Amino acid sequence: MAGATRTELVRQDTSGTDAVAAVAVAISALLFGLSIVALADLVSITGSVAGVPTVSLLGAMLVLLGGAVMAFGVGSRLEAVSTTPDTTAGLVAGVAAGGLWFAVGSGIGNVLVGGLGAAVVGLLVGAVAFAATVIPREDIGSTVPIGALPVLTGLVFLTGTLGPEWVFDLGWEQGASLTAEFVIPVATLFSAMIAGWAAAKAYGGFGARGRHLGAYTLVYLNALSIVAFLFVLVAFTVVKGVPGLLTGAQFGPGAGPSTTLGLFGLELSVRLPFSVPFVMNGVALLNDYQGVLPAIVGTVWLVVGAVLFAVPLGVGAAVFLTEYAERGRFTQAVEVATNGLWSTPSIVFGLFGFAFLVPRFGNGKSLLSGMITLGFMLLPLVLITSREAMLSVPDEYRDASAALGVNKWQTVRSVVLPAALPGVVTGVILGVGRIAGETAPILLTMAGGTFIPGSQTVDVIGGFEFTASPPFVANPELLQATSALPYQLFALITAGVGLGENVANPDEFRWATALVLLMVVLSFYAIGIAARYYFRRKLRYE
Amino acid sequence: MTADTERVASGVRGGLQRRVRQGRDFVDETEPAALAAVVVAVGSMGATFVGFLLVSSLTVLPFMVAIAAIGYGWIRHQDVTARVVTLMMTVSTILVLALIIVFIFMESIPVIAYESATVFGVSVPGLRMFIEPRWDAVSEPVRYSMVPMIHGTVMVTVIATAVAAPLGVAAALFLSEIAPPMVREVVKPGVEILAGIPSIVYGFIGFTILSPWASTQFDINGQGTYLFVGIVVGLMALPTVVSVAEDALSSVPESMKSGSLAIGTTDWQTMTSITLPAAFSGVSAAVLLGVGRAIGETMAATVMLRGVPRLTDPLYNVFYGQETLTSIIARNYGDADGLQMDALFVAGVILFVTVLIISIGSQYIEWRMREKFGGEI
Numbered sequence: 001m002a003g004a005t006r007t008e009l010v011r012q013d014t015s016g017t018d019a020v021a022a023v024a025v026a027i028s029a030l031l032f033g034l035s036i037v038a039l040a041d042l043v044s045i046t047g048s049v050a051g052v053p054t055v056s057l058l059g060a061m062l063v064l065l066g067g068a069v070m071a072f073g074v075g076s077r078l079e080a081v082s083t084t085p086d087t088t089a090g091l092v093a094g095v096a097a098g099g100l101w102f103a104v105g106s107g108i109g110n111v112l113v114g115g116l117g118a119a120v121v122g123l124l125v126g127a128v129a130f131a132a133t134v135i136p137r138e139d140i141g142s143t144v145p146i147g148a149l150p151v152l153t154g155l156v157f158l159t160g161t162l163g164p165e166w167v168f169d170l171g172w173e174q175g176a177s178l179t180a181e182f183v184i185p186v187a188t189l190f191s192a193m194i195a196g197w198a199a200a201k202a203y204g205g206f207g208a209r210g211r212h213l214g215a216y217t218l219v220y221l222n223a224l225s226i227v228a229f230l231f232v233l234v235a236f237t238v239v240k241g242v243p244g245l246l247t248g249a250q251f252g253p254g255a256g257p258s259t260t261l262g263l264f265g266l267e268l269s270v271r272l273p274f275s276v277p278f279v280m281n282g283v284a285l286l287n288d289y290q291g292v293l294p295a296i297v298g299t300v301w302l303v304v305g306a307v308l309f310a311v312p313l314g315v316g317a318a319v320f321l322t323e324y325a326e327r328g329r330f331t332q333a334v335e336v337a338t339n340g341l342w343s344t345p346s347i348v349f350g351l352f353g354f355a356f357l358v359p360r361f362g363n364g365k366s367l368l369s370g371m372i373t374l375g376f377m378l379l380p381l382v383l384i385t386s387r388e389a390m391l392s393v394p395d396e397y398r399d400a401s402a403a404l405g406v407n408k409w410q411t412v413r414s415v416v417l418p419a420a421l422p423g424v425v426t427g428v429i430l431g432v433g434r435i436a437g438e439t440a441p442i443l444l445t446m447a448g449g450t451f452i453p454g455s456q457t458v459d460v461i462g463g464f465e466f467t468a469s470p471p472f473v474a475n476p477e478l479l480q481a482t483s484a485l486p487y488q489l490f491a492l493i494t495a496g497v498g499l500g501e502n503v504a505n506p507d508e509f510r511w512a513t514a515l516v517l518l519m520v521v522l523s524f525y526a527i528g529i530a531a532r533y534y535f536r537r538k539l540r541y542e
Numbered sequence: 543m544t545a546d547t548e549r550v551a552s553g554v555r556g557g558l559q560r561r562v563r564q565g566r567d568f569v570d571e572t573e574p575a576a577l578a579a580v581v582v583a584v585g586s587m588g589a590t591f592v593g594f595l596l597v598s599s600l601t602v603l604p605f606m607v608a609i610a611a612i613g614y615g616w617i618r619h620q621d622v623t624a625r626v627v628t629l630m631m632t633v634s635t636i637l638v639l640a641l642i643i644v645f646i647f648m649e650s651i652p653v654i655a656y657e658s659a660t661v662f663g664v665s666v667p668g669l670r671m672f673i674e675p676r677w678d679a680v681s682e683p684v685r686y687s688m689v690p691m692i693h694g695t696v697m698v699t700v701i702a703t704a705v706a707a708p709l710g711v712a713a714a715l716f717l718s719e720i721a722p723p724m725v726r727e728v729v730k731p732g733v734e735i736l737a738g739i740p741s742i743v744y745g746f747i748g749f750t751i752l753s754p755w756a757s758t759q760f761d762i763n764g765q766g767t768y769l770f771v772g773i774v775v776g777l778m779a780l781p782t783v784v785s786v787a788e789d790a791l792s793s794v795p796e797s798m799k800s801g802s803l804a805i806g807t808t809d810w811q812t813m814t815s816i817t818l819p820a821a822f823s824g825v826s827a828a829v830l831l832g833v834g835r836a837i838g839e840t841m842a843a844t845v846m847l848r849g850v851p852r853l854t855d856p857l858y859n860v861f862y863g864q865e866t867l868t869s870i871i872a873r874n875y876g877d878a879d880g881l882q883m884d885a886l887f888v889a890g891v892i893l894f895v896t897v898l899i900i901s902i903g904s905q906y907i908e909w910r911m912r913e914k915f916g917g918e919i
Binding site: 172179212215216237342359489494 | 594597620621624625627628629631632634635636638639641642645646648649709712713715716717720721725728729731732733734735736737738739740741742743745746747749750755758759760761762763777780807808809810811814831834835837838839840841844845854855856859861862868871872875886887890893894897898900901902905
């Protein structure tokens with residue numbers, strides 16, 4: 001080995017050759033970002049960046065990147081660079097390189113010969129790439145076939161073979177074409193990613209350490225992309241939704257409608273210091289600004305109903321399963337049933353509610369059917385999380401309580417349930433967040449029209465009345481169809497153009513509805529996650 | 543063979559005898575008043591259930607009796623009552639699953655009878671739904687074939703799995719093995735929140751942003767592609783894969799990992815040659831559950847697809863999105879009645895059975911994994 005005289009400590013330093021690999025990693029990161037920006041149409045493929053046509057810029061960078069990767073590999077093989085390569089790059093790298101070159105080969109084959117010939121060319125090219133990766137020593141195998149890919153892509157871009165105006169008709173019965181606007185960024189993206197992986201391996205000096213670095217680069221990139229995706233999604237909805245949400249909003253003392261608070265006979269009339277018509281109005285002909293208040297109230301009642309139905313059932317069943325039942329066929333059957341319920345598609349719950357609940361509650365879509373359908377969905381979530389929480393209560397607690405001579409139920413009530421409460425509460429909140437955003441089950445069981453006038457906002461508490469005939473209690477409010485935020489959004493999407501007659505700016509109205517829905521659901525999640533942290537920290541300090 | 547049957551029979555008999563003995567002990571030990579309250583509560587709850595099934599307006603009477611009995615028992619004999627009430631709650635969870643099965647199957651019977659096909663002179667009910675690709679509820683001959691929708695669901699699920707499985711497993715590795723605690727505390731809630739974003743919001747963004755974009759990028763007629771529905775559904779299934787796979791990875795005993803690290807491997811070598819193979823069954827269960835999520839995803843598919851139940855041409859044309867099993871239900875429930883509504887229930891049955899099989903399969907895999915590690919988890 002050329003660097004055998006150098007100690008391990010020296011190798012940790014950044015030498016000139018390491019810098020080459022580091023620069024290659026940096027270029028691929030830059031290209032990755034650029035191609036995503038180009039996919040999002042923020043940078044035009046036909047335009048130019050800093051005076052250079054975009055395609056030529058991408059091509060030049062790709063050639064540079066591939067060249068650097070290949071140069072590093074060859075340098076290492078010629079012992080000019082001190083590395084610790086294995087005898088082979090391994091099957092994973094071989095399959096990756098072979099697969100990508102197969103795609104490139106069949107693409108080229110498709111343009112040149114077409115039909116079955118394309119597959120033959122693809123297979124041939126892929127096989128050569130696979131062999132070139134697996135057979136030579138690792139420093140050649142993991143750089144040259146992979147580095148050649150960005151070089152080829154870059155040359156294709158630079159020579160204009162695949163220019164900004166390139167279109168390839170796939171020639172299918174239902175027509176579709178590949179255009180440069182899509183192919184150029186995607187090819188750049190994949191080339192940059194795989195070259196970045198090879199460069200990271202090279203930077204680590206190949207061998208076990210190099211693979212470690214290469215794999216970590218990809219895994220970190222993946223985690224970063226997921227978080228970035230979430231952030232972009234939420235930020236985008238907020239930016240698009242805020243104008244609609246704040247249409248006609250007023251802030252300042254005395255701006256809002258007055259609300260009466262009553263407590264122990266004392267009544268206090270307060271004028272809210274803000275007015276946001278979008279969440280305070282329904283839809284009416286004479287309204288200045290239209291809003292989604294009935295849908296918000298509908299969602300709140302839905303959640304309340306589902307929780308009232310599912311939480312006692314779920315927690316009770318969890319108590320029986322953890323405290324009373326012996327492990328056996330029965331508990332196993334319940335476990336299979338709950339996991340089955342958990343994974344049952346939401347639309348199937350909707351069908352079930354339609355077939356089972358709707359005929360039994362007034363033969364029409366109703367709030368009550370929606371509540372119970374969502375309750376069925378919430379039940380397995382509550383049961384699973386409560387059960388986990390109760391199982392994690394240490395047996396010492398139960399034994400200590402039993403030693404005091406109390407019966408089983410007293411132990412459960414005063415020891416197990418309080419200890420398991422944090423877990424149960426967190427599970428319920430997260431479960432509620434999930435069902436609050438469900439559309440499919442309420443579609444078939446509860447939802448009424450697209451727009452509900454503000455005067456029809458459900459008033460469940462005021463709706464109860466007693467009757468002389470069984471079932472003695474009636475509540476017409478529960479038995480009428482109403483709206484909820486997720487359904488409202490669905491109805492707004494499907495209503496399409498017809499929306500314009502009701503609201504001034506349909507697009508803003510839709511985005512604002514999406515934003516309100518997102519805010520409602522994410523606030524449940526925020527509360528749930530915060531509660532978990534709070535309880536966990538408390539437990540740790542105890 | 544007969545010995546086996548006998549053994550099973552004697553086992554069942556023994557089990558029954560044990561049950562009877564337990565029941566008798568329970569009756570002997572419990573005070574008569576408590577026993578009476580409990581029996582009345584259980585009986586009237588059963589009557590309530592039957593009344594509810596029969597759509598009787600008198601259902602409320604046994605329900606009130608049950609509440610009264612439970613109330614009395616709660617005040618006087620809390621221990622026994624609590625036990626019986628929680629048992630009834632447990633039974634109700636199984637009952638819900640049983641009711642779902644019975645009701646969606648029952649509703650789908652008429653159309654299964656209508657779509658009979660004759661094979662070798664034998665009439666097989668429902669077969670025509672799976673051999674002819676025609677769905678037309680309006681013009682003659684009226685046919686309710688499931689083939690186009692099954693094709694759509696398969697296309698979407700394959701693409702979604704290709705997105706969710708590698709990204710999800712990599713993210714699970716990151717969370718359970720690689721991430722420093724600080725980073726983990728940020729990424730993990732992020733993944734959970736990703737699971738919380740309502741599917742209709744994904745669908746809305748897909749419908750307003752992604753579909754028009756895809757339509758210009760690929761020169762497609764109209765909007766709606768299986769490719770982008772699959773990608774969106776894959777992102778929605780991602781959190782399921784991540785959380786289940788992370789559980790599996792972190793359940794691999796620490797001693798195994800330390801043993802590997804102690805002989806001088808890198809972290810990555812330990813992951814690929816110890817942790818991942820050991821947790822392989824758990825990780826594949828995670829991917830299976832992700833597939834289940836993807837199959838059942840409704841709203842994003844409904845708003846992003848075209849809503850024309852036919853096969854794409856050619857079959858692997860991912861740039862045209864027609865209809866899936868879930869979206870046809872959500873789109874057509876409104877104006878469907880009679881046989882067409884029943885056909886939607888058939889779609890529901892296919893979905894339910896597929897996902898239930900996947901769920902049971904992944905539970906079996908997880909159970910096997912728990913067996914393998916014995917008491918260490």
